[in-house]
Amino acid sequence: MKTASNAMTDSLKSQYFDLDDVGDAQEFYHSRGWTDGFPIVPPTPEAVQACLDWVNMPANELIGIEPVRERSIEAEKLAINAVMAGCLPAHFPVVVSAWMAMLKDEFLLHGATASTGGCAILVILNGSIRQEIGTRSDFNVLGSSDRATSVIGRAIRLALINILQVSPGAIDRSTLGHPGKISYCIAEDEEGSGWPSLAESRDIPKEASAVTVFAAGAPRQIMNEWTRKPEEILDTYAAEMRANLRNYSIWSGNYVVIMPPQHREHMRVAGWKRKEIANYLFEKARIKRSEWSTVGKGSVVRDKGDTEYCALSSPEHLLLVAAGGPAGGFGAVIPPWLGAKSQAVTVAIGACIDCEPSIPN
Amino acid sequence: MMIRVLNPTSESVVATLNPAPRLTGLKGKTVGLISNGKEGTDGFFSHIERLLRERYQVAEVVLRIKSNYSAPAEGEIIEEARSWDLAISGLGD
Numbered sequence: 001m002k003t004a005s006n007a008m009t010d011s012l013k014s015q016y017f018d019l020d021d022v023g024d025a026q027e028f029y030h031s032r033g034w035t036d037g038f039p040i041v042p043p044t045p046e047a048v049q050a051c052l053d054w055v056n057m058p059a060n061e062l063i064g065i066e067p068v069r070e071r072s073i074e075a076e077k078l079a080i081n082a083v084m085a086g087c088l089p090a091h092f093p094v095v096v097s098a099w100m101a102m103l104k105d106e107f108l109l110h111g112a113t114a115s116t117g118g119c120a121i122l123v124i125l126n127g128s129i130r131q132e133i134g135t136r137s138d139f140n141v142l143g144s145s146d147r148a149t150s151v152i153g154r155a156i157r158l159a160l161i162n163i164l165q166v167s168p169g170a171i172d173r174s175t176l177g178h179p180g181k182i183s184y185c186i187a188e189d190e191e192g193s194g195w196p197s198l199a200e201s202r203d204i205p206k207e208a209s210a211v212t213v214f215a216a217g218a219p220r221q222i223m224n225e226w227t228r229k230p231e232e233i234l235d236t237y238a239a240e241m242r243a244n245l246r247n248y249s250i251w252s253g254n255y256v257v258i259m260p261p262q263h264r265e266h267m268r269v270a271g272w273k274r275k276e277i278a279n280y281l282f283e284k285a286r287i288k289r290s291e292w293s294t295v296g297k298g299s300v301v302r303d304k305g306d307t308e309y310c311a312l313s314s315p316e317h318l319l320l321v322a323a324g325g326p327a328g329g330f331g332a333v334i335p336p337w338l339g340a341k342s343q344a345v346t347v348a349i350g351a352c353i354d355c356e357p358s359i360p361n
Numbered sequence: 362m363m364i365r366v367l368n369p370t371s372e373s374v375v376a377t378l379n380p381a382p383r384l385t386g387l388k389g390k391t392v393g394l395i396s397n398g399k400e401g402t403d404g405f406f407s408h409i410e411r412l413l414r415e416r417y418q419v420a421e422v423v424l425r426i427k428s429n430y431s432a433p434a435e436g437e438i439i440e441e442a443r444s445w446d447l448a449i450s451g452l453g454d
Contacts, residue, residue, distance in 0.1 A: 015368040025366055034369050042366045068433055071371060080369045111431030162369040300400060341429050 011052075011059040012045050012076055029084070034162055036154065036182060040084040051079035054089035055096055063096060064103030066164060068110035073099060077163050078155075085155035090133050091148055093349050094211055095155045098123050101213040101345040102156075108342040112215035113166045118174030119337030121156055122216040122256065123185040124321060125149070126199035127209025129349055135187035139325040142186065142219050142258065142332060153183030178218035186323055192261055193322035195274050201320075202346040214254060214319065214344040215337040220244065225262070225329030230272045231280065233263050233329075238284035240333040241311040245287045246295045251339025252313040257281070258332040260324025278315035285311035319344055387417035390446035394422060395438060397430035409449065 019025050025042040029035050041047070052059055052075055059076035066073065075096065082095045102109050102121060112119055125135060136146040144150055160166035168174065174181075190197045199210035220243075224236040237257055244255075257277075259267075267277065290305030292298060312318055317340075324330065336342065384390065392413055396402040406424060413419045423445065425438045434450075442448050 012367065015372060016365050017368070018363050018365050020363065022364065025364060028366075029369075042364055043369060044364060044366055048367055071375075072373070077369065077371065080367045084369060108429075108432060111429075115431050117431075158369070163371050165371075338431055341431065 012048060013059060014076060014080060016045070033167055034158075035084070036157060036161065038154075038182075040158075041086050043080040043083040047083045048076065048079045050089045051082055051087065051092040052076065055093050057096075063099050066103060066109055067105055069164070071164055073103065073159075073163060078159055081159040081162055082151075082155040085158050086147075086151035087155050088133075088151075091152050091155070094123070094125065094129065094133070094152050095159070097211045097347055097349040098152070098156055098213050099159065101211060101347045104345045106343040107213065107215065107345050108338070110171075112337055112342050113160055113164065114171050114173055115337065116173050116175045117217075117337050118177040118181070119215045119217055120178060120180030120184045121160075122180065122214045122334060123149075123153060123156060124198060124212040124214070124256075124319070125152075125185070125187040125209070126190065126197040126204070126212070127207075127349065129209035130187040130190075137187045137189035137192075137323045138261075141323040141325070145186070149185040149187060150183050153180075153185030156185070157181060157183065180216065180218060184216065186258075186321065189261075189322040189324070193264060194268050195320075195322065198319060198321055199346055199348075201274055204346055204348050208348040209350070210346055210348050212319065212344055212346040214256060214334070215342040216256065217244075217248065217335045217337060219258070219332040219334050221330055221332050223328075223330050228266045228269070230267050230270045230276070233266060234277060234280050235284065237331060237333055238281055238311075241281065241285035241335070242287050242291075244333065244335040245285070245309055245311055246291050246297075248335060249339060250287070250289065250292070250309045251336075251341075252310050252317070253336035253339040253342070254317050254319050254344040255281075255285070255311055255336065256319040256321060256332075256334035258321050258323050258334065260328060260331055261322075261326050262324075262329045263331055264322055274320055275315070277320055278312075278318040281318055282310065282312045282315040313340060384447060387413065387419050387447070389418065389420045391421045391423065391444070392419050393442050393445035393448045394424045395434055395442075395448060395450040396424060396426045398426040398428070399430050402426075 026039050057075040061075035063073040082092050133148040135148045166172045204210040220240050222236045222240050289307045292301050394406050410422045427434050
């Protein structure tokens with residue numbers, strides 16, 4: 001094996017290694033703790049440069065700085081990890097934008113990746129980039145629905161492991177974690193929803209593609225195929241949100257609700273859109289602190305038993321996502337890791353966050 | 362065929378901080394406790410305080426609680442810590 005201080009192109013500065021073959025590369029990366037346990041695509045200078053070229057960024061472009069440990073994230077390192085995850089150059093803009101969002105103070109990236117709570121970073125895609133990179137929003141949407149979302153989600157995790165040392169037992173102190181920590185990325189079924197997209201509901205222009213990141217627990221699946229009434233369907237989702245308030249954390253925050261076509265059709269017929277759904281869940285997803293005593297947490301109810309706690313501190317905190325296969329009354333609630341102390345962040349893909357705002361005429 | 366591959370880690374050398382001068386004893390000192398505010402911290406830090414006062418005769422114990430247990434301590438706590446002889450930070454749950 002040969003090593004040197006920089007790669008063979010002029011712009012790439014990473015240390016490089018000359019290895020015998022692809023099999024050798026697998027063991028080389030695994031043995032150094034640089035993978036998630038699955039095989040990686042060897043990050044050659046050519047593949048890494050292709051990702052950088054796609055986003056028109058120099059290798060040393062500063063994507064951002066992790067605010068707590070003050071570690072800089074440069075485009076070259078993100079690209080290396082994206083290639084390892086299996087990303088094509090066309091996937092890389094999503095990875096870059098997701099990281100820009102994750103590095104916002106309100107996301108609390110260090111806490112989200114270090115906490116014993118073991119959340120994953122859920123990435124939700126909106127806009128035309130979904131079709132450009134071949135995402136799917138229907139069958140098995142929370143599993144291996146398509147190549148693009150699988151490798152983008154994995155790229156987020158590999159970059160955390162390698163750039164920020166978020167390995168289990170190092171920075172990552174999760175008690176359990178969950179399978180979303182391998183890859184956790186979905187695209188919204190905008191064409192099938194009849195609603196404005198999630199990104200639009202969060203003030204991103206309709207024409208822009210966008211990414212939303214959310215420090216999220218595992219999906220809790222619900223099922224209700226026995227009613228067409230919006231209220232009754234949403235009562236099932238609200239019950240799962242209340243269960244999370246009791247069983248996991250009582251603090252309000254963003255909640256993702258994944259709603260499949262079967263439920264959405266009943267909403268459409270009744271004239272219920274984002275606003276009606278969010279208002280209903282805002283009202284229904286509440287518990288009294290005294291309910292903690294029903295799940296073994298009576299010792300911390302104290303004199304606040306009558307205090308009411310909302311899952312959503314306002315209807316706008318709901319992240320309603322249209323997704324799922326065409327048949328089945330199965331939806332999901334994806335709860336927040338730490339209530340409102342870590343907030344979902346939405347950014348437009350390809351937007352210049354450091355540019356001066358345009359001056360109105 | 363040989364392949365050339367790149368290092369995915371940060372590679373950056375992080376400057377190490379020099380530890381504060383070690384104390385030779387605790388008697389008469391001011392000790393600050395920085396709690397993350399979780400449920401278990403009450404018992405943990407009250408026990409630590411008792412030990413510090415009874416066994417080590419510290420002069421004063423100051424307890425400060427972070428507002429977010431998964432974020433760093435607020436700037437004012439860090440600033441106040443400059444006046445302490447010793448700081449103890451712990452999870453307590």
